[in-house]
Amino acid sequence: MKTNNTGNTPRTTAADAVSAMRTYSNVRWAVLWSSMFLIGLIGHALLAEENSLQPFLWPIAGIGFAAAYILGVRAWLPISLAYIALLLALPAPWHMVHVLTTATLATSSVLQALVAGAILRRYSFSGTFRSIQDALLVTAVAVFVPIIAPTIVTLTSLFAAGHGGPWNEIQDWVLSYGVSVSSVFVFLPLVSMLMLDPPKVQLPKQQLWEGVTAFCLVILTAGTLFSFTTYLPVSTGYALLYVLTGALLWIALRFGTHTTIVAVSLTTLVGVVSVVMQLPTTGTELSEGTFQLALLTSIISPILYTACGLSEERNHAIRALARRTNALERSVDRLSDEDRSKDEFIAMLGHELRNPLAAILSALELMEAQDVTRTLRGQIASIQTQSQAMRTLLDDLLDVARIRQRRFHVEKQYITLHSILERPFEIGHVLAKGAKIRLQVATPAEQCWVYGDQLRLEQAVSNLITNAVKYTPSGGTVRVHATLNPNSVRVSVSDTGAGIAKERLETIFGLFHQNIKAKHSEHAHGLGLGLWLTKRFVEIHKGIVTATSPGIGKGSTFTIELPRIPDERIAKIQAADKQNSTPEDTGTYHILLVDDNESAVNSLAQLLRLHGHSTTTVYTGTKAIEAVNADQFDVILLDIGLPDMDGFDVAGTLRTNGFEGIIATLTGYGRDWTDAHKQDGVIDIELTKPVSITDLDAAFRTISH
Numbered sequence: 001m002k003t004n005n006t007g008n009t010p011r012t013t014a015a016d017a018v019s020a021m022r023t024y025s026n027v028r029w030a031v032l033w034s035s036m037f038l039i040g041l042i043g044h045a046l047l048a049e050e051n052s053l054q055p056f057l058w059p060i061a062g063i064g065f066a067a068a069y070i071l072g073v074r075a076w077l078p079i080s081l082a083y084i085a086l087l088l089a090l091p092a093p094w095h096m097v098h099v100l101t102t103a104t105l106a107t108s109s110v111l112q113a114l115v116a117g118a119i120l121r122r123y124s125f126s127g128t129f130r131s132i133q134d135a136l137l138v139t140a141v142a143v144f145v146p147i148i149a150p151t152i153v154t155l156t157s158l159f160a161a162g163h164g165g166p167w168n169e170i171q172d173w174v175l176s177y178g179v180s181v182s183s184v185f186v187f188l189p190l191v192s193m194l195m196l197d198p199p200k201v202q203l204p205k206q207q208l209w210e211g212v213t214a215f216c217l218v219i220l221t222a223g224t225l226f227s228f229t230t231y232l233p234v235s236t237g238y239a240l241l242y243v244l245t246g247a248l249l250w251i252a253l254r255f256g257t258h259t260t261i262v263a264v265s266l267t268t269l270v271g272v273v274s275v276v277m278q279l280p281t282t283g284t285e286l287s288e289g290t291f292q293l294a295l296l297t298s299i300i301s302p303i304l305y306t307a308c309g310l311s312e313e314r315n316h317a318i319r320a321l322a323r324r325t326n327a328l329e330r331s332v333d334r335l336s337d338e339d340r341s342k343d344e345f346i347a348m349l350g351h352e353l354r355n356p357l358a359a360i361l362s363a364l365e366l367m368e369a370q371d372v373t374r375t376l377r378g379q380i381a382s383i384q385t386q387s388q389a390m391r392t393l394l395d396d397l398l399d400v401a402r403i404r405q406r407r408f409h410v411e412k413q414y415i416t417l418h419s420i421l422e423r424p425f426e427i428g429h430v431l432a433k434g435a436k437i438r439l440q441v442a443t444p445a446e447q448c449w450v451y452g453d454q455l456r457l458e459q460a461v462s463n464l465i466t467n468a469v470k471y472t473p474s475g476g477t478v479r480v481h482a483t484l485n486p487n488s489v490r491v492s493v494s495d496t497g498a499g500i501a502k503e504r505l506e507t508i509f510g511l512f513h514q515n516i517k518a519k520h521s522e523h524a525h526g527l528g529l530g531l532w533l534t535k536r537f538v539e540i541h542k543g544i545v546t547a548t549s550p551g552i553g554k555g556s557t558f559t560i561e562l563p564r565i566p567d568e569r570i571a572k573i574q575a576a577d578k579q580n581s582t583p584e585d586t587g588t589y590h591i592l593l594v595d596d597n598e599s600a601v602n603s604l605a606q607l608l609r610l611h612g613h614s615t616t617t618v619y620t621g622t623k624a625i626e627a628v629n630a631d632q633f634d635v636i637l638l639d640i641g642l643p644d645m646d647g648f649d650v651a652g653t654l655r656t657n658g659f660e661g662i663i664a665t666l667t668g669y670g671r672d673w674t675d676a677h678k679q680d681g682v683i684d685i686e687l688t689k690p691v692s693i694t695d696l697d698a699a700f701r702t703i704s705h
Contacts, residue, residue, distance in 0.1 A: 032067040036082035061180040062187025068117025104156040108149035127192040128257040132309040146180035182294035185301035358690030362603035396529040410453035424462040436474040449565040460537040463530035464493040472497030494557040500549035509535040594624040595639040621645030640667040
């Protein structure tokens with residue numbers, strides 16, 4: 001042991017570690033030798049009888065197997081010394097046969113133990129029964145390896161003694177082999193467990209008392225059954241002992257390998273004591289009772305150890321499954337967190353991009369309202385077109401985020417099929433004209449009604465028409481055909497364009513999916529969101545959308561089918577629509593605009609003033625509260641993301657202070673973000689950036705109504 005430079009903290013060196021290992025190995029060496037010697041003496045004191053010394057030294061064979069398994073080849077010395085010391089310590093006549101038998105017994109026992117240890121090490125015996133392989137390995141070793149030493153000793157005795165008593169030698173061989181097998185089943189697991197994996201009592205209190213009670217009952221039952229053998233023939237009496245198999249099997253399955261090994265050892269000990277105690281009363285030969293006990297142990301033990309192996313493998317499989325399940329759950333949670341973070345990022349990105357886009361669109365509307373040159377007006381129109389395309393992309397991104405976060409909602413009402421198709425047809429004609437594609441439209445003359453969100457259904461149809469134009473080359477044709485069925489309406493969009501491969505039809509509605517190989521780069525753009533959104537919008541309305549194509553280069557057809565309102569309800573719907581469609585004068589309002597994006601809010605305020613409204617602009621929540629306290633406003637246009645206060649908190653404070661006008665939110669996140677606050681009566685209208693004067697007129701019309 002060395003110390004560091006300060007001389008205070010000890011530092012273990014490699015030499016110290018090797019020395020500690022040698023010390024521990026020497027301790028195990030001494031323990032194994034002592035146990036073999038002492039158990040041999042105890043066995044002789046209990047079992048030795050005249051002319052029957054040799055067979056009853058074999059119970060220590062199992063300890064020798066355990067020593068060879070634990071120590072390896074080094075076990076030859078303690079095993080041979082234990083046998084020699086034991087044989088020398090026992091009273092026996094000193095003659096040539098005795099000396100030869102002693103030497104042969106020690107040598108053959110060492111050989112036998114080393115063979116068993118090599119096999120156990122070679123096939124990775126765990127020391128206890130952690131698998132079926134352990135049980136089968138110990139059974140094979142116990143059955144076949146103990147043949148070695150009894151055979152060598154018996155042949156030596158026959159050779160030394162001549163042919164005077166071969167039958168006695170054969171009987172001794174059978175008894176020696178049987179006791180050796182029983183010894184291996186008892187002592188090999190017991191010694192290996194105590195030396196390598198000592199049991200630790202970590203059971204719940206109830207299960208601990210259950211185990212203690214079970215042990216007591218097994219010992220009591222074993223003692224009772226062994227006592228019955230006193231009044232019955234040996235073969236019949238020992239047959240009763242197999243009743244113990246059920247109780248021991250329950251212990252094996254309930255408490256595991258350590259408890260089972262101890263239970264087998266205690267049962268064997270009770271049997272040994274019973275055999276010795278019965279000798280004076282029954283007149284039974286010791287060899288017969290011992291053989292029956294060895295046979296009992298050799299039959300019951302493999303069954304119990306196999307049950308332990310099965311139970312351990314099952315428990316190991318359950319624990320492995322639990323670990324994998326936990327790992328899978330952690331992976332799912334991690335992926336869910338990443339997916340949620342991605343959706344939140346998309347929503348945040350859309351919000352941040354909407355702010356500058358709102359300023360751009362407001363500035364364009366202001367420029368358009370002024371007297372500008374024809375060239376400048378054309379440039380303004382071009383910027384508006386590209387800005388609207390950007391707005392569409394942002395809308396799609398936010399719709400994807402809201403749907404995936406389950407915060408998407410629709411505002412359903414009774415609408416006509418023609419009203420759903422009107423705007424997509426307008427967009428389609430503009431796109432088709434620019435791409436030099438023929439757009440053919442066929443709709444039924446009969447009016448038909450559906451129940452749904454007009455904006456989302458328009459978006460679904462528009463996506464199909466846009467995709468058809470995108471993937472159709474110049475000179476091609478896109479056909480939109482609407483048909484009526486008794487219970488549904490069907491809108492089909494077909495084209496003569498690139499077509500879809502058969503294997504892609506099942507994945508064509510996937511998120512971010514694009515038919516890249518077939519796409520005409522001249523007209524192609526987008527993120528691959530349109531078809532995914534179309535499918536979700538249609539499914540929200542309890543409809544279906546399908547795609548068919550003969551193959552690449554042969555065009556494709558997309559069909560939307562929606563539930564149709566029954567004919568008997570049309571009259572009521574038309575009457576309600578007629579009553580609610582009366583236009584009203586929007587009037588003018590005194591409006592407070594609250595937004596930290598100064599350029600965007602100033603442009604919007606200027607646009608509102610051009611339409612006759614009076615405006616006041618502030619850039620923080622605190623200033624908004626002060627402005628409302630100082631003036632009377634009809635409408636407050638309130639941004640949600642303010643630098644000093646949350647927009648919802650500002651709205652709540654204004655309501656608490658008694659403001660009874662209209663509060664409309666301006667946010668880049670979309671209307672779903674304000675649902676909870678709207679239900680509380682704080683927010684009246686949600687407006688999504690970028691907001692146009694048309695959007696504001698519609699909102700003011702709602703206010704007026």
